[in-house]
Amino acid sequence: MSSEPVDEIQVWKTFQSGSKDAYTSLYRLHVKAMYRYGMSLVPVSEAFVFDCIHDVFTEIWVKRERLSVPENIRHYLLKSLKVRIIHLLHRQEKSHSSLTQGDFDDLWSEPSADEIYIEKEAADNRREMVRRLIALLPHRQQEAIRLRYVENMDYQEIGNILAVNRQSAQNLVHRAVQKLREWLQ
Incomplete structure (x- = not known):
């Protein structure tokens, strides 16, 4: 490709x-x-x-x-x-x-208007919970998560912004996601 x-x-x-x-x-x-x-x-x-x-x-x-x-x-x-x-x-x-x-x-x-409303409400609640959990992460992990999933950057670009190598950027994101999964379970 x-x-x-x-x-x-x-x-x-x-x-x-x-x-x-x-x-x-x-x-x-x-x-x-x-x-x-x-x-x-x-x-x-x-x-x-x-x-x-x-x-x-x-x-x-x-x-x-x-x-x-x-x-x-x-x-x-x-x-x-x-x-x-x-x-x-x-x-x-x-x-x-x-x-x-x-x-x-x-x-x-x-979907009906009620289904859409219920789905939107549930999505808003999940988004708020994830936002709160992300706020509990160390600042560097928060920044790495934001760059990866909000800004859609690859690990090399994240590394450049955070002044670390690609592997370190990947590790930051991975640890943050792991911690979020633990908290969500």
Whole structure:
């Protein structure tokens, strides 16, 4: 893969016109992030998460001509994945009665206003809790976390800013994440 930045919007538009290469490119650009995100939502099984990812990509292929161009493709794909996972988990909780046409009608339905509010409230609470926990970390680890996950910098760039080598930057981030995981469990 080349190191030049990819114009994702152009790739999306090419995909919408039916290009399988552009479709594959979108998959390759986002599958790892979708996998990490999916596993963070439901660490039940890799197969379940991959099935959901593939469902999302199948759905966008089928609907490609009707889809608009999202402002942020990764955000769109992650949100679609979350909706798919929640939907499938909710379906698994339902009784296993025979399938009706209604079961298929709501596969990709939009969440209700109440569901959106509850989800937003829960996300706000989680964000606040993580913010408080991050504030408990040593200053250097806080800065490393912020540079890595908010500013999206790689470890070399973080090392340059913090005046440490790449490995030390990676260690700072790793220790901070480890400590946060301990506190969250």
